[in-house]
Amino acid sequence: MTDDQYDFESIAVGAGEERPRADTKDVVTPVHLSATFGLDAAGYPEEGYTYTRHGNPTRDRLEDRLADLSNAARVFAASSGMATVSTVCLSLLGPGDRVVAADSLFGGTKQLFDEFLTGFGVEVSYVDATDPENVADALGPSAELVWVESPTNPLLKLCDIEALGELSDEHGATLVVDNTFATPYAQRPLDLGADVSVLSTTKFVNGHTDSVGGAIAVADADLSEQFGFVLRDVMGAPLSPFDSYLVLRGLKTLPARMESHQRNATEVAAFLADHESVAAVNYPGLRSHPDHDLAARQMDNYGGVVTFEIDGDGAETRAFVEELDVFELAMSLGGVESLVEHTASMSAASLSPAERETAGIPDSLVRLSVGLESPDDLIPDLAAALDEV
Template identity: 45%
Template structure:
């Protein structure tokens, strides 16, 4: 079954009570037991299981080609659970360029549990190989990376992980299973901030982990999900599953629009550098073209004139919204270094664009007028 069909039908069942085509919302926190003490309908308590959450987990697992899935209250909670499933003393290899929220989680919280981390250039397999230790149990991949959109060769890194007896888990939030399927490339698991493209409407927060096998690690992760309680609510599960139905078509437009915007920016005299893996000039383009079907909806670019110029551009836009996140229908612009705070390696003149579903010509016109106004302001005596 093709991805477009899976997105519409996975996790979907006609409601037996009413014949409703759209899934009902099951807000009940508890479920009736039979007279003999059993649970004939399969549900006990919503923290343990809920029809809406199960439907979403089934659907995302089907799209990723995995055997097990767990939905959490946020993408960060999903990653938190993966780290908690590791034994104390385990070593993790992670990319130097990592979503800043996860970098803080790894460095400031998880080390207190007895985990250790090595941060390397994940685009260089030799650097990854050198970082592996006997106690390495996980290699974390984020590709494309946030916000520089660097590309990691998933197959090569997964092979290194398996040679060392470790797992390879890939953050697939930016690409989604529509553009990239890490499990088919050798990864053992994927994680999503479902808040982004899976939900697709900027109105629901969640996270999902999908594993290739239903094994002891999957069972451990599910135990942490249920006992720890950082579960996705029924309503947010319902919203994200609704968004999933249109994911293939939205990702196509996000990607096509982003390619148009990136190509425009690459020719603009006020732009120093464009970071987008769809451009042939991008250093990871060859690998991205091999492991991705399209190149996604995020574009980063560096403005000539430094931090002041970048803020002027962000301040001049009329259509783009100055806000954090990505994956919704609206286009966003953000100065990443100021969001990430002290210690960031993100260039001070970099702006990240989350390209939405508007007409690309409108987005280009807005960026053009903002760039021209910003450069004019800077050059004025």
């Protein structure tokens, strides 16, 4: 079941399920929890299953389905989003190599770049990747890797993936796009020219806040061999069978959930944009967003994350997030429930105050993961908390 035959929604529900099954005729892929598998003869077989770290039927079904949804030659499911970042970097980089990275990155990714890669002699250059010319100027003849997020975390800036793909090809660099916020439903970076797309399945792809994982989608099957070796043999970090089952289940409702996320987020963003206590709102679906036209061209859905700045200081902002009732104060995002965070003290806490200032993350910034509750409950919750502080 590929998108040559079926629409995205049908693939999300059925890809992989049509494979030959056991006599039980399971409609849903079962959880294969066995750590090891019996062999017909001594030796290491060229086909079939031997050990769950190397291959597992449940995880294989998930990887096949994500590959179909991402238009990828190969997908690898990993034990976390950061495991995907580490796998790609360890697979493609060595001492003396250079990375051109967007200056707006997830804190964990930036921490890995600054505190791990540089210790192995990898040079990282940060640029405002929303302007392709900045990337072109930084690439030069020697950069091996270009790393961007689109939309970015937490400011929801967009990069022109098609333009960056052309630049990367011209300079012989590999373009990696973190697609966590968009998901393959809203944006397929490989179709736009990226070589690799990574995401945290913990977020919207699973969508139920009960599984931690990640995925690497690769355009070139030859490139994928190194990723498989590093993820499974070197790091030993493939996704567990039970988490694979949970993500398979979550994928079935991804299209319906993303439509609801977008609908609710649009209403919430519009409310915040008109509120006198809000200094700025970031949401690609708003026409006021500087990258709205690019989002309309590059994405099929604007997502469920809204960030905004309160017209106040850090103490007032922390008081606001603690005052909310329907929105729960918690890390992460992308589940069916609405979450709120004070970004400076939570997901960006690993960054120094100077780094947060450079990244444009003030103490007054709030990140909302808008869930599937009624906007008639979400908006009054925000209004009451804003009035209180």
